[in-house]
Amino acid sequence: MDFNTKFxxxxxxxHPEQATMEGKNKVVGFWIFLACEVVLFASLFAxxxxxxxxxxxxxxxxxxxxxxxxxxxAMTMLLLTSSLTSVYAIYHMRNFNFKxxxxxxxxxxxxxLGFLGLEIYEFYHxxxxxxxxxxxxxxxxFYSLVGTxxxxxxxxxxxxxxxxxxxxxxxxxxxxxxxxxxxxLYWHFIDVVWVFIFTVVYLMGVIG
Amino acid sequence: MSxxxxxxxxxxxxxxxxxxxxxxxHMRKQVVNFAIMIFFTFIAFAVVAADFSKYLxxxxxxxLAGVQVVLQLYSFMHLEDKKTHFGGVIxxxxxxxxxxxxxxxxxxxxxxWW
Numbered sequence: 678m679d680f681n682t683k684f685x686x687x688x689x690x691x692h693p694e695q696a697t698m699e700g701k702n703k704v705v706g707f708w709i710f711l712a713c714e715v716v717l718f719a720s721l722f723a724x725x726x727x728x729x730x731x732x733x734x735x736x737x738x739x740x741x742x743x744x745x746x747x748x749x750x751a752m753t754m755l756l757l758t759s760s761l762t763s764v765y766a767i768y769h770m771r772n773f774n775f776k777x778x779x780x781x782x783x784x785x786x787x788x789x790l791g792f793l794g795l796e797i798y799e800f801y802h803x804x805x806x807x808x809x810x811x812x813x814x815x816x817x818x819f820y821s822l823v824g825t826x827x828x829x830x831x832x833x834x835x836x837x838x839x840x841x842x843x844x845x846x847x848x849x850x851x852x853x854x855x856x857x858x859x860x861x862l863y864w865h866f867i868d869v870v871w872v873f874i875f876t877v878v879y880l881m882g883v884i885g
Numbered sequence: 886m887s888x889x890x891x892x893x894x895x896x897x898x899x900x901x902x903x904x905x906x907x908x909x910x911h912m913r914k915q916v917v918n919f920a921i922m923i924f925f926t927f928i929a930f931a932v933v934a935a936d937f938s939k940y941l942x943x944x945x946x947x948x949l950a951g952v953q954v955v956l957q958l959y960s961f962m963h964l965e966d967k968k969t970h971f972g973g974v975i976x977x978x979x980x981x982x983x984x985x986x987x988x989x990x991x992x993x994x995x996x997x998w999w
Binding site: 695764883 | 889891893894895896898901904905908911915916919922923926929930933934939942943946947949954957958962968969970971978979981983985986987989990992993994997
């Protein structure tokens with residue numbers, strides 16, 4: 678299929694992301710990548726749970742003394758909402774509405790940036806208190822887990838913004854529809870991981 | 886054009902309007918699912934803030950997280966969509982990933998003596 682075929686809303690396929698062989702392969706391949714990400718994050722979660730609150734004798738840092746619910750709640754709301762806005766972006770992609778899709782992806786980026794800003798603030802705050810990466814087994818496990826998630830958020834922001842800029846003048850076609858779709862999948866996956874982070878790390882950490 | 890490609894056909898106006906309406910209805914369902922996720926998040930934070938017994942809180946918030954993840958995967962990530970190609974392959978890999986993930990928790994939290 679010629680990837681540069683021009684479409685109208687009437688000729689745009691119902692599932693543009695899987696309308697071509699490349700699109701079908703891309704979506705399946707990306708899901709297999711996400712399955713590997715599940716394993717990666719599981720190893721980090723398991724390590725964190727095993728090493729939680731463990732460190733040198735007399736260590737003053739515990740999950741209860743460090744974590745604050747309002748900050749975790751704000752971060753959760755930002756990321757959850759950004760997941761919905763990327764659903765809106767894909768909804769408009771399927772309706773062949775390029776401008777609306779770009780707008781919703783733009784809002785997703787802003788919410789993601791807000792989340793990242795709060796995470797940087799949080800890490801800065803902990804490091805200021807002396808809770809550095811190599812302070813204890815607990816701190817290393819914590820920063821590895823939450824930091825790997827933060828790295829994924831950063832990568833997602835770079836990825837989506839690059840896609841938006843690269844295709845700004847091209848409009849929608851069957852070449853870039855699968856690209857936008859898998860970027861949205863990636864963003865949802867970041868949210869899936871965060872659901873477990875706020876539950877297992879922050880909520881269960883505050884209780885002890 | 887290969888046999889794997891979807892043929893490009895112009896929809897009739899009636900078909901086009903029907904599909905648009907169908908998409909809009911589907912989007913409303915997504916918003917409802919989002920409302921459920923936000924509601925669950927509120928409950929999870931509220932039970933922790935209310936300081937109930939941790940034997941109530943732990944299973945409850947883990948269950949709420951599990952439901953949220955299923956909603957994300959099947960609704961937001963379109964796994965419930967029967968038209969997704971190779972849905973079986975995707976499901977197989979994801980469930981295998983989850984199975985391996987489970988063995989990590991089992992090993993790190995029960996078998997390894999730290």
